[in-house]
Every structure is written in structure tokens, then in C-alpha cells.
Amino acid sequence: MSEKLMVLSPAPTANGDLHLGHIAGPFLAADVFTRYARAMGREVVLGTGAQDSPTYVVTTADRLGVDPRELAERSTKQIEATLDAVGIAYDGFTRGDERYADVVLDFVGRLHATGKLRLKPMPFPYSTRTGEYLMDGYVRGGCPVCLADGCAGVCESCGHPCAPGELIDPRSTADPDDPLELREVEVLVLPLEEHRAGLRAYFERTRPRLRPHMAQAIAEMLDRPLPDYPMTYPTRWGIRAPFPGVAGQVVNPNAEAGPWPVAAAALAAEAGGAVLARDDEPFRADSGWGVVLFHGFDNTFPFAIALVAMLLAHEGRYALPEWFVANEFYELETEKFSTSRGHAVWGCDLAAEAPRDLIRFHLAVTSPEHQRTDFSRAVMDRITTSRLVDPWNRVAAKAEAFAGAGPLPVSARSRAAAARMGERFAACYELPAFSLHRAAGTLTEHLARLDRRPVSAEDAGDFFHEAEALLRCAAPILIDLAERAGVEPGLPDGGPETITPRPLPRLSTTVTVAGLPDGGRDSATPRLSTAVA
Structure with missing residues (x-):
């Protein structure tokens, strides 16, 4: 693994705030991994952002009765505020500004200038009533691969690409009764089949690093004819495509999976002090940065197949x-979180009610790594109280009885126990076996061990040493508790021979300001609710 890592979590659509499905998926995982990797001495930056070009911005704005641009701007602010509220410490944050559009057009323009893109007629559902071609959030139908119902673009069920013209029984999302017909229109495409050999060679190398579901989906995609990937769409909302033959079209927002990492890497590198002559410098092959992508399974095609093909096309x-670290869907009451439908628990709302360490711990416990998992506030309260708050507070009370005593001896046995503890957490945090769920389980097990353990004056040094070592290991998750305790994240490889116990902070189930038990950020950012009754 590279010592310089560019960790990226793809930008969510700017059609509402971040819900727990976003946070429990790529965002918390990317943040925890970044904190761990930095604690291990690696140079790491984390990039994310908000994407305002998908048609889902328009469909959500229409449902709410607001201007799409206003919705995108407000949603971007909400996303930033929510990331802060739950402790996601990003370095670079992309937004739909002129600089981002320039990166997109430079990336796509290079492909066009070198002849990698072709003009090709493709079928799109067409509304004779509105005179508009329909794609992505504008049209639903059956997936041509797995038959599941969903919007065009990418099938959320099987992960395969789902071209608008290939939907089974397509219908308009604005008016399901609107009669549609298929019409061909010339768009720019990237012929993925021309990059089959490069894709096969790349994924043969990386397959052992992929989670099983993603590996299976990629194998299925590579066993089928690869589609011509539309780089432009015949619609008005998005980044205008200034290329011959596609007047009035925009860059396909799904195709932004290629240039988006370039833009995010530039902003993240600049936050780390880099001075760039060109925005694509940090993503260049000779930059020395290794790229780690945390994303949802439904982004497998755009951020694996299409992204890698686009990068290969740049020769x-x-x-x-x-x-790649792909997660499954996180559900609410057995249904997928959905910003466009308002079926969600918003991160900012929960952070106003529960300390963010408890939120981060519970989302780690229920992390949807290999299968769909479900959020319940009642379950969160029960789990965080029984597995984290109560046992930690009992451990802190035991340690407090000896605060100020010492320095007390730390035995060789205790130093060895701390080192083994560090090894177990490393097995959870390192790639490719990274697992928030197992990290939270490891924390629970060691906390329960300390909770059960009686403490006397003779072994108080050992007890405090192991409690502090546990908190160091858990610091990438329990960010506020570790900071209040003055503990730096890291993996103990033994420890000191003596230690002076000090009071350890308690955990609370209530908050005063935005998820922080002892105060926190200004949470006055205006919010545009998309919740429905």
C-alpha cells in the first residue's frame, strides 16, 4: 500500500441533507480509515463533496416546489454541516462551481480530442407531451438484467448499467400516465468494449482486494458485452457539453465518476498544503498518491468499470x-433510505439529539458491509447504552478511584495485552479486510473485559494502562471521548513501565450542542427539510 493515500468518498446528490444511509455507508468508513491511517504515520487526505448535476435535483425540487439551483445550494450547505456534525473530517469538498465544471470539461475534452469518444445514436424514452428526452431520475422501469424496478442509469439491485432506452416498460417519474416513445438521438459515447482487455487485466489484479458482492458484479459485467457508455445526455440540467455534434446536451452526471476524483484530489491536496499548477496533478500516475475509493455497491459500475475505463483511455x-471498499444499503424500517422520497433520518437531526460518538459507534455496529442492515432509534439507544455508555462509565469510575496515584507499575502481562489489543484492531482497520462492524465488536469485547475485571491497588496501573490503550484503539470511532481524555489515536505496541492514573471522561446519552456533550459547532445553518408525513 502506498504511504501517501488519497481517500475518496463519492459526492452525494445535492437534493437534500445527508441521511444515515449515506453516513453509515462510505462516509463513516472513509473517515475512520483516514484517522487510523494517519495515526499509523501515513500521509492521508480525504475528499468528498456534493454533486448538483444529476436529474434527481430537478425531480426533488419539483416535488418540493422550489428552484433546483436553490435546492442544490442549500443541500450542499446541509451536507457540509452534517459531515461536521457527525465528525467526518474531510480535506477537500467538491461543489458545483466553475472550477469543478472546468475539471470535468478538461477531462472529457481530452478524451474527445484524442478520438476516444464517438458520436452514436442511442434510444431514449421521449415524452411527446413535454418534448423532452427522459433519463436517470426522470424515468423508471424494469432493469434489463435483473428485472428490478428502478430509475435509469444504474440498477440499485444488481449494480449493472441500465440505459434509459433499455428499460422495460418505461414510465415518467413526473407523470406515470404520460405516454412515452423511444427516439434515437446522437450522443457522445465511450466504447467500453475497446477497453475490455485493460479492464480484465486490472480487475484480475485487484479482485482479491474487493468485497465479494462487488467482485461478483464486476465478473458478471465483464462476462457480458460491455456497453457504449454515454458521456453526454440530451437534456438541459447539468454541465453543458461544448463538443461538436451534441449542441444543447450536457455531460452525463454518471460519467462525472471519471473527472470527479480528479477534482476532489486537487482540493484535498491543496488543503494539505500543495500548490498546484494544474488541478489534475495529484491524480496523475507519477504523483505518488495511492487512491482508495469508499462507495456504495450501487456505484460499482460508474466508479469501477466506467471510471477505470475512462482512466485507461487517458493512456x-x-x-x-x-x-475499492463497497458497502450495501443501510435501510430504515426495512426500506432503503431515499432523499428523493423523503424516507430518511437526517444526520443533523440525529446529531442534535444524540452524542456523535454514540452515533458513530452504532453505525459501526450496524455497518452494511456485506448485506443490508437496518436502523432503529430504539435499537440504537439500547445498544449504545448497554454496550458502550454504561460499561465505559463503570470502567472510568474504577480508574477514577486511583486518579493521581503513582506513578504505578505496569506489568509485562499488561503491556503484552495492550499489544494484542492493538493487533486485533489493526486487523479491523487495515485494507482489504477493513470492517467497522468488527472494530465496534472488538471495542465491545475489550470494554466488557475491563468492566468485569476487579481492580485493586496492586493492579491499578495495569487497569488504567489497558483502559487508555483501548481508548487509543477506538479513537478513530470515539473521536470526542478520545479528545476529552487527551488520548491520541494509535495502536499500542506495549506501553510504559509506569503510569499515573487520571480521571477519565464519562459518556453521556444527551447532548447540549450538535452531538457534542460539552458544546460544539454553530448549528444554525438553514435547513431545507425533505421529510414527508
């Missing part, structure tokens, strides 16, 4: 991702 100019 060695850009680095290929070293790692």
Missing part, C-alpha cells in the same frame, strides 16, 4: 485506484 496519464 497512463492518471493513477488507477488501488482499493
